[in-house]
Amino acid sequence: MSSMAWDSVLVLARSDRVECRDDIFEPYKDEIHRLYVNERIRLNELREMMKLKYGLDQTEKQWKTMLRQWKFKHNLNPSDAAHCLKLLNEATSRGLSQTVIFSGQKVTRSSIRKYIQRSSHIKSEADLLAKINPNETAPTYIRLASATPIVPHQPSPSTSTVSPAVCPGPSHVNLTKGAPTNQIVRSTQGYHLPSEHRFSASHTHLGSLESLIAPFRPSALDGPSTTPPSTGALDRINMALSCHPIALADPVSLSELNEHHGYGFDEHVWGDFSRCPQVNDATQFSSTFVANSLRWCICDSQNNRKYDEHANYHFHTALWYFACMLRDCPQPGEDCISATSIAIAILESVGQSRRLAKLLAECNQVSTQALGSSNPLSRTLGFAETILQLRGSGKPPAYDIKHLKSVHQEILSRYPRSRGPALVAEFNVAWAQLEMKQYEVARKELQGIFAECQSHFGASHMHTIMALASLARATMKLGDIREARRILVSEVRPRIRSNFPENHPYVWELDHRQAFMLMQLAKLTDEHNKSNYLHQAENLLRHVVVNRHHILGSNNPKSVQSFRLLSDVLEQQNRHQEAYQIWEWTRTQLPQSNAGMS
Structure with a gap:
């Protein structure tokens, strides 16, 4: 499992680096608006600032196109x-x-x-x-216009790595109606595309991924390899994921392509998806759904039409197995919850919100077709999609809590044997209350939900972890930041580590949140404790920033979040020059384990 969870990240991370121009600029949109529109910084100065601070090294034409698309301009006052x-x-x-x-x-x-x-x-x-x-x-x-422009002194150009490619993603894929036959279900483990859909021998951008993955593969679940990756390996990874990938291996032969099932690389280097312990019930349907969801992301992220057949196959297969879980399980919804929870956890931790939204939208259509739009189970399973939609709208969340409570009651009466979906429906109510700033009510609800999730799902199930993490958030919002941090460190982290290796992006997300809490604690204490809290937050964030930068890419939304938080922590310590030079510092570091940090 550990090799699957870690190794898949290296390829999944590629997607936000190559998807489209919007994705490269989007994480910086608010900051660009502040600097360009509000502070009226000239474009050439803005480009240099963002290049030095974040490594955002796009052309002037790309910048102007994005500013025009956003309708950002210096309005006359x-x-x-x-x-x-x-x-x-x-x-x-x-x-x-x-x-x-x-x-x-x-x-x-x-x-x-x-x-x-x-x-x-x-x-x-x-x-x-x-x-x-x-x-x-x-x-x-x-x-x-006839005067000579005043050009201020510019810092020396950054030596940043090549920026991600910019291109539109693939077109929308429609669901093929009907459940899979037994023959289709059996064939998924050894699926081969027809030879006409395989890649030509001239495709060398990926070559053998073993040389990329090996330096970072953990030796066991307990931690990463003690042998640090070489600078050369990091250079190869950065270039392979950039817009101008180097040839990592000699051109592969047709026989090698046949051995690799038409992918052009060996998919088995990512581990055995079918034994992923994060899918707690370990059924064939749920584990195969997770496997094909991740493989779809991998193929869809390659930015090459030759992978479209593979991407479409895995996408449809994931949806078929989702339909199977709805129709064939004696406890409707239980398998779907386990399968979607881990897919959400992995894809969100590597900044894959767009592909996750697409996957959840199609799963929602499947459940609606199978159960009906008014069915409480389909509405419960579709709530995750609603969260992503509201998060991306830029508007304050407006959940109908009364409606969510009625859905919970409907599930209890209609599916008495499906305790899992009922708990998730109850969690959806608490989540909505938390988003609507009903913190005290939400905390009381989450305390009970956590206890019931632990009893029904198990201590390390993703929904148990989600309930605990949300409880920590509610506790922090109510002002008890120390208790919120204790929940994260003593309760959430051990459970996450039972599912993920130490150097997995889901663990980085936890450390990022802990650093945020430490920064909040620093604002509420004396100078001595403030310095201690900020130092702890800085140590956590330096680890997260380096790993997210080198593995997920500098333009990944998760990387940008950690860059900004580390910058804020350094600014609070009056280390302004260091805050401005985080990008250059990050490029000189190698990813490391965070073992022993709490």
């Missing part, structure tokens, strides 16, 4: 408009071009007239000029 008009008047007297450059955009006298017409409190050019002091110098981002 009265002061800026007045400076533009003043320069236009100067241009007239000097016989220069009647054009001013404002943050890279052309502003003419016609533009100023339209600005005055739209204004409710400025009636004339004289009113506008009164907004500034006659002797005031125009800001550097406003100049005459």
